[in-house]
Amino acid sequence: MSNANPPSHGAQANPPAQASPAPTPPPQGKIRIRKKRQWVLITPKSTKQKGMFTYAEFTDDDGLDTWWIVPPQG
Amino acid sequence: MVFNTGIAQYYYGTAVYAITPGTYCQNNTSASDYGTCYNIVAGQAVFVQTDTTTYPTGSLPCEKNNTCIRYTTTAGLRTLSTVYSYSGKQAILQYFWLRVHTSTTTPFGGNISSVGSPFVRPDPGINSYWFLPAQTYEQSSWPIYDPVTNLKAYQNPYTISLGSVAIIRWQGTLFAPTVILQGTENNQNNIWYAYDSKIIWAYESSPLAIIPLDFNNDYAPYRELRNAFGYAVTGIDQPGWNAQDIIAALQDIFPNRAWAVYDDVQKILYLYNLTMDYVPDWLINKLAPVGVKVLQSPSDSSTAQAWLNALNSRNPQAGGP
Numbered sequence: 001m002s003n004a005n006p007p008s009h010g011a012q013a014n015p016p017a018q019a020s021p022a023p024t025p026p027p028q029g030k031i032r033i034r035k036k037r038q039w040v041l042i043t044p045k046s047t048k049q050k051g052m053f054t055y056a057e058f059t060d061d062d063g064l065d066t067w068w069i070v071p072p073q074g
Numbered sequence: 075m076v077f078n079t080g081i082a083q084y085y086y087g088t089a090v091y092a093i094t095p096g097t098y099c100q101n102n103t104s105a106s107d108y109g110t111c112y113n114i115v116a117g118q119a120v121f122v123q124t125d126t127t128t129y130p131t132g133s134l135p136c137e138k139n140n141t142c143i144r145y146t147t148t149a150g151l152r153t154l155s156t157v158y159s160y161s162g163k164q165a166i167l168q169y170f171w172l173r174v175h176t177s178t179t180t181p182f183g184g185n186i187s188s189v190g191s192p193f194v195r196p197d198p199g200i201n202s203y204w205f206l207p208a209q210t211y212e213q214s215s216w217p218i219y220d221p222v223t224n225l226k227a228y229q230n231p232y233t234i235s236l237g238s239v240a241i242i243r244w245q246g247t248l249f250a251p252t253v254i255l256q257g258t259e260n261n262q263n264n265i266w267y268a269y270d271s272k273i274i275w276a277y278e279s280s281p282l283a284i285i286p287l288d289f290n291n292d293y294a295p296y297r298e299l300r301n302a303f304g305y306a307v308t309g310i311d312q313p314g315w316n317a318q319d320i321i322a323a324l325q326d327i328f329p330n331r332a333w334a335v336y337d338d339v340q341k342i343l344y345l346y347n348l349t350m351d352y353v354p355d356w357l358i359n360k361l362a363p364v365g366v367k368v369l370q371s372p373s374d375s376s377t378a379q380a381w382l383n384a385l386n387s388r389n390p391q392a393g394g395p
Contacts, residue, residue, distance in 0.1 A: 035365075048350060051358035055350065055366065067350050067366040 026073055031056045033068045042068070076279035080165075080311035082157050083390055084255065087111065087119035087141075087268025088175060097175050098236045099136060099266040109134030111141040111266070112235070118143045119175075119268035120154075122259065142266070152257040154192055156289040157273050159252040160304030163313045167253055169245040169274040170194045176267035177237045192257045192269050193242075196250035237266075250275075251304075277304075280313035283320045284343075284357075285333035286384035298323045309388050310357070317344070321369070332372060332381035336361050347372040352382045356391045 026032045030041045033056065044056035047070065055067035088095045092115045099111040099119055109129065111119045121142040123129050136142035145152070158165060172194060217229045228241040255271065283302070286309030287293045293305045302323035303314030314320045317337035321344060324333050332347040343363040345353070347370055372378040 050350065050353065051355035053358060053362070057350070060367065062367075065368040065371070069364050 031070055032073060034071055035068065077166075077276045078279050078311060078313075080158060080275045080277060080306055080308060082271075082273045082307050082388075084155065084269065084271040084273075085116035085390075086143075086154075086270065087114050087117055088173060088270045089116040090171070090173075090270045090272055092116075092270075094232045095175070096234055097268045098234045099142065099177070099268070100236065101177050101264050101266050103264070107135070109136055109142075111136040111268075114141045114268070116270075119266055120145070120257065121266045122148060122263055124148060124263050148261040148263050149257070149259050150261050152259055153254055154257050155255040155307055156305065157194070157253040157255055158275065158277075158304065158306040158311065159289070159293075160277065160313065161251070161300050162315070163251065163278055163280065163304050164249060165251055165253075165275050165277040167194075167196065167246075167248040167250045167273075167275050169243075170271060171241075171243050172269065172271045173239070173241045174267055174269040175234055175237055175239055177265045178262075178267075179238050192255050192267070192271065194244075194253060194271065194273055195256050196248065196253055277311060277313055279338055280315065281317035281320055281338055282310060282336040282361075283312040283314060283324060283333065284310050284336060284385075285312070285324065285328065285331065286381070286388055296327055298327060307388060309385055310360075321346075330377070332378045334381075336363065341365070342367055344369050346370050348378045348381060352378040354382060354386065356389070357385070 026041055029043060031044050031047070033040050033042055042056060042058045044058050046057045048055050048057070048067070054070040056070045057065065057067050060066040083090060087097045095115045096113040097111070097115060097119065098113065099121055100107045100109065101121075102108060109121070109123070111121070118140065119136065119142045121134065121136055122145045123134065124146050126146055131144070131146060132138070134142065134144060137144050172192065174192060217227045219226045224245050226243045230239050231241060232239060253273065253275065257267070259265065281303075287305060289305055289307070293299055302319045303312045306312050317335050317339070320335045324335065324346065330347075332352070334346065334348060334353070335344045336342075337344065341362070341364040343353070343361060343366045345366060345368045349368060349371055350366055353366065
C-alpha cells in the first residue's frame with residue numbers, strides 16, 4: 001500500500017505549471033487537516049492507514065484523543 | 075433522504091459460500107449415529123428432541139461436539155433471531171435468500187412455509203404468505219416462480235444423504251420496521267434443520283449505535299435503549315435520532331462494555347472502551363468517518379477485543395474460510 005503522506009523531499013514530480021497553484025506543503029512535522037470547513041495545522045502524534053483512508057492522531061480542543069482524516073498535503 | 079443498506083447473514087450449519095453443502099443430521103432413533111450432525115459448514119444446526127429422559131440434555135452427539143442447538147420443547151413458530159427492530163425509524167425489506175436442509179421431506183408446502191424450515195417475516199402478525207395473494211396460491215406447483223411478487227423457490231436443487239433441500243429467494247419492497255427469522259415447526263418433535271440466509275434492507279441514514287447486542291437480554295428489556303436507537307443483528311445498522319442521546323443511553327446502561335457511536339451529521343465516530351486499533355478496516359470503509367474520537371480508552375483489552383470479534387462474526391466480509 002502506498003503511503004498517503006507526501007514525500008518528505010521536495011522532488012519536482014508534478015508539473016505542469018499551468019495547473020492551479022498547489023497548496024503550500026505543511027511545515028515539517030505538521031499535517032494539514034480540514035476541520036469545520038477550515039484548514040487546521042496539527043502536530044500529529046502518529047498516523048495510521050485504516051481501510052481506504054489515512055488518519056492522523058492528535059489531542060483535539062475537547063481534550064479527546066482524536067484521529068482525523070488526512071487529505072493530500074499538496 | 076439518504077438511506078443505508080443493512081445486510082445480515084446467518085450461518086446455521088450451512089453457509090452461503092458453500093455451493094452444495096452436504097449438511098444433515100441423523101434423526102432416526104434406531105440408527106447408531108442418532109443425533110449426529112454431519113458436514114456442518116459453519117455455525118450449528120437446529121435439533122428438536124423433547125425427550126430428556128431417554129436423551130438427557132447434552133447427551134446427543136451433536137450437542138457434545140457443538141454442531142447443533144438442541145431445543146427440548148416443541149414450537150409452532152420458533153423465533154430464531156430478530157434481524158432488526160426499529161422503533162420510530164422506517165425500514166424497507168428488499169431481499170432475502172434462504173436455504174434450508176431439513177429432515178422434513180416438504181419443508182415448504184402450498185403456503186410456502188410448512189414444517190421444519192425458517193422463514194423471514196415482518197413482525198408482528200403477518201404470516202408467511204404475506205407476499206402471495208392467498209394462502210393456497212400456487213398450492214400444487216412447488217417449486218414456484220411468481221414473477222409478480224418476485225418470489226422464486228426450489229425444491230431439492232441438489233440432494234443430501236438424509237432429508238431435503240429447499241431454497242427461496244425473494245426481492246421486492248416491503249415497509250417493515252421489524253423483521254424476524256422464524257422457524258416453522260408446527261409442534262413437531264425429533265426434527266432438525268440447518269440453514270443459511272442473507273437478508274438485505276434499507277433504512278433512513280441516522281446516527282448509529284455500534285454495539286453487538288443480544289436482542290432478548292441486552293436490548294429488548296431496556297426502554298432507554300429502544301428509545302435511543304433501533305436494534306439490528308449486525309450490531310451496526312442501529313439508527314437513532316441523536317448521537318448524544320445514544321451516547322448517554324449507552325454510557326448509562328453499558329459502562330463496562332465496548333461500543334461506538336457514529337454521528338452521521340458531523341461524520342465522527344465515537345469510541346468507548348475502544349481504540350482506533352480495534353476498529354476494523356471494513357467498518358472504516360463503510361462509514362468513512364472524517365474523525366474518530368476516543369471517549370474512553372479500554373482498561374481491559376479483552377473488552378475491546380470482544381466487541382471486534384462479535385462485529386466480525388456478525389458481518390463476515392469474505393466469501394468463506
